[in-house]
Amino acid sequence: MQFPIKKITKTDNPISQQKVKVVCRVRPFLPHEFPDDTVGVDGNSIKITNQRNPTEILKYSFNACYGPTTAQTELFNNDVYPLLDHVLKGLNATIFAYGVTGSGKTHTMQGSQEHPGIIPRTLRRLFEIKNTSINRIDIKVSYMEIYKENVYDLLVPRDSITGLAIREDMNRNIFVANLTEKEINSYAEFEKVYSAACKHRSTAATKLNVHSSRSHAILCIYVTCRDDARGTTLFGKINLIDLAGSEDNRRTENGKERLVESAAINKSLFALGQVVEALSQGSSRIPYRDSKMTRILQDSLGGRSLSMIIINISPGQAFYTDTYNTLNFATRTKEIENRPEVNQITDVRHVAEQLVLAKPQKTTRVVPAERSNAQSDGKKQRFSDPLSDKTLSLNNKGAMSTKNERLSDSIFVSTKNVKFHDFSSKGSHGCLAETFGTRNAASTKAVLSEKQLEEIEKKLTMKMEANIDEKLEKRIKEISVKQEFLSPVSQQKANFEETLQERLEQRMETSIEPQLVQLLTPETKIKNGRALIALGRMHEKQDELVPALEIYEKAQVYLPEYVRLATKISALKEGIKTGKVIKYKANGQRRIGERLRRERSQGDKENKPYSRDSLTKDQPMMSTENWQLVKESILKVINTADAKQIKSLKGIGNARARTIVEYINSHGPILEISSLEYAGVSGKVLSKLVKVAMRRAMLEASNMPLNDHWPFYDRKIHLDRPINITHYARLIIIRD
Ligand SMILES: Nc1ncnc2c1ncn2[C@@H]1O[C@H](COP(=O)(O)OP(=O)(O)OP(=O)(O)O)[C@@H](O)[C@H]1O
Incomplete structure (x- = not known):
């Protein structure tokens, strides 16, 4: 059954x-x-x-x-x-x-x-x-x-x-x-x-x-x-x-x-x-x-x-x-x-059995699932129990859970009645028998007749199916509404979270390294630094320039006074940035940056995000306020849904303006710049558009003359090259 x-x-x-x-x-x-x-x-x-x-x-x-x-x-x-x-x-x-x-x-x-x-x-x-x-x-x-x-x-x-x-x-x-x-x-x-x-x-x-x-x-x-x-x-x-x-x-x-x-x-x-x-x-x-x-x-x-x-x-x-x-x-x-927690599942049938038996016989039964605990926890997600209309809360099963466990669709219940040893005392074994020895006969012999069970099962199934259908319909409605407006944004938000995570880990790494180095003796520092240089060289030989640079930079933490290393790092940085041939060794030349440049142009064509390297380069350059101004000024024009006005934006011609208007008419206003991708605005066009909007926004904000020096603009927002839209969207979301 x-x-x-x-x-x-x-x-x-x-x-x-x-x-x-x-x-x-x-x-x-x-x-x-x-x-x-x-x-x-x-x-x-x-x-x-x-x-x-x-x-x-x-x-x-x-x-x-x-x-x-x-x-x-x-x-x-x-x-x-x-x-x-x-x-x-x-x-x-x-x-x-x-x-x-x-x-x-x-x-x-x-x-x-x-x-x-x-x-x-x-x-x-x-x-x-x-x-x-x-x-x-x-x-x-x-x-x-x-x-x-x-x-x-x-x-x-x-x-x-x-x-x-x-x-x-x-x-x-x-x-x-x-x-x-x-x-x-x-x-x-x-x-x-x-x-x-x-x-x-x-x-x-x-x-x-x-x-x-x-x-x-x-x-x-x-x-x-x-x-x-x-x-x-x-x-x-x-x-x-x-x-x-x-x-x-x-x-x-x-x-x-x-x-x-x-x-x-x-x-x-x-x-x-x-x-x-x-x-x-x-x-x-x-x-x-x-x-x-x-x-x-x-x-x-x-x-x-x-x-x-x-x-x-x-x-x-x-x-x-x-x-x-x-x-x-x-x-x-x-x-x-x-704070240890028990991971337990109770079969619905068993709970039903317990409830049915408990009522007419008016006997006190030990139900393994004590829901009172779950109910008292206000923070946890709740949903109604079709059997009793009581609420049960969703558990996050122990950490390092596997996918299978997380997808489990069984009942997890609190097990307050389970007794635990204080395992901190030496030699406290012997409770295995308690769990796996002869079980109390009374608690196992409460068996329902097949017919009764089938009836319960039927009722339960009907009630639960009705419940599920209702919830399913509600959820589908919610999802379709969300998808219409939020799908592009939420998808990019997921990307953003991954990037954020990676960057956080990187930052942690860089912040812990110097502390660690303080603990080492000068000899160990030299050894560690040299080992890292050797590793960096290996990457460099295979034209893996970005990882090579990262490793050299780590080596620099151990060998800050090593002048040749510093020269190598700045040469490598320059090479990666410009993609030009750089001489950084007395004994020869190396072509560096070639591969990265190829990857970038390919990335643009395929609309792939830029490397993490280029993200970090651009990321900290503009304040939230400035981005807000830029966004608002562009979206204000776009959301007029007036082709004539939209065409006034740099890089947008007749056809593109029409596509944008059609998109707004069918999907509603565009709320995020990143969504412009869905209205047919390419990364290249967007970069032009933003460049102009930035100037305008800054002008409005600071009353600066148009040609004046902008600190953030001058410091590395490379809008003179095409911006990949996914990459761009990430930048914007970061600022949101
Ligand atoms: N309690 C012990 N009784 C007998 N020999 C031991 C004991 N503990 C360790 N040894 C011996 O000491 C040596 C080193 O032990 P082991 O390899 O377990 O160290 P380890 O801490 O795992 O080292 P590493 O961190 O380098 O892997 C081994 O030869 C092992 O057999």
Whole structure:
């Protein structure tokens, strides 16, 4: 029996707030290291001897601490196993391994054949539960790495160097577009998939670790748990993250390629530190966007996920500074609070069943869906429940949601009656039995006769279909009205949002780089700068001039006094701008800018947007006020819908004026300059039109003589070349 309609509602927050759990693990000394007692474990505290004052012992307390002899099983049973229970109850959980390079993160997360780590143990345990549970449990995985600030899918062979995009849906959930999710049916299958995927991961030998992870690896396990008797489906997810280790390049003695990786690793870890700092300070702005890693992990730090961070420590005096910094980072992390939420769906049929049974029998029944929570949340989107006329609210399911989840059309309900462990206490497992053991017979035996059920189904379907038809009609009407007037604008607004996002990320990048550089030693600065120059040169050789310029500019942050670099940058800028042959090397000539010029003219023909480069160049040049004046003056004439007057505008002849009038007559007044494209005004014409309008508007605004110098005009609005209309529209929308 199938029910055609299900509905999305809200799951509420069963654990109001939960601090990030911090666990610390000190690895044993490796054979080539000289043992000392700089770092020690004392109960739930780590003690380190102050290097500056050996009589002073610094003590840091965490939720749990493990010494060099701790077995993988112990850590798993104490701290990971209890989390699985929450995941099976529809919560999202994240476990990160954090620490300096070579401190044991991969050992903890992945482990080895003899000493399997958290990842294999988690999967093995989940399959054990799946195979014995009375509920239907489905397990899927995705696996990605963030390497040099690009996100790559590790479940498929790498086919592009650009990587996957991070997106945000309308409910502000972060997800990685086009990331593979693979259904896994057994532990053996997982092992096969995982070991193949691990081979795709970027690792390399450094002086401090022969198998150093050069990327952050994120394994997501999606667990769907269906309880047919209760009619509920719970969606839990666990992210298992092996972060790349922070590196002191003086010690790693990295070469150029490793240095470029290292710069990306250090930068993203710095961003993570900034996020943790901001969260622990209760700042209003949390800089999640400063790196891909913090953006993806947004939900795990201060979000709706349960989180645990495992701090890995390398023992010994040689790592004193790293240990000290790591422990201070961990102390700040302890202060972060998350607000975990359950992701649950309840089948409509089950709710109906519950309601019908509850009334005539006058018995108190436990309905898994408690709507009161959802009702009390005034901020969330509401719509009526066809069963009860009560309102249910729309939930944004946990962050990093997948497209499939977001499109789900089932009922999400609050689960206030689900009890949760305080997973911050050590060894708090044992609640799996509560969820998956023998269920209370009374609650499952409330079964309706087939006939009764069919009747309910019929009524429900009719009521819901009527409801849907009504809503559909209303929506179609709204959309057609909107489309008529707003479609061109809203489409360009979407483009604009993407551009804005990109630019914001760029700006963040440029603002964080100088801060990071302050922390480096002069040697590291030179190494980083040189590595970037080498990378820039590679791009330049392939005629990728814009990226080359960007990289040289980054190198300049490290090497501000490097005169030849500054000369190269200005030569390259000039070359890109003019497309001319530029001599910038003593030993030869390079044709630069050729390709860019070709792209531009082609872009014009095909009405493609200009490169980001040209956008940034034009973007900050005109004030909102001036644009407003320009827009108004043009649209005033256009909207007269009088061909004669429209023809008075520069570049508009008979035919074009007629097209504009026809467009206005059938679509109504043109509200945005960008919409002129739809009335047959090309980019070239628009550029002329705006040029004149700008002069006129400025004249009106400032009473300046026509030929006077305009600061904004002189400073780079290149209206002497054709403007691509999409590009132009973006500029205008930015100012709107
Ligand atoms: N708890 C432990 N017990 C035994 N050996 C360990 C432990 N932790 C780490 N090691 C060993 O230390 C070495 C470095 O560990 P690992 O590769 O896990 O470090 P990492 O933090 O992941 O480094 P990177 O950030 O460079 O990838 C490995 O040889 C590993 O086997």
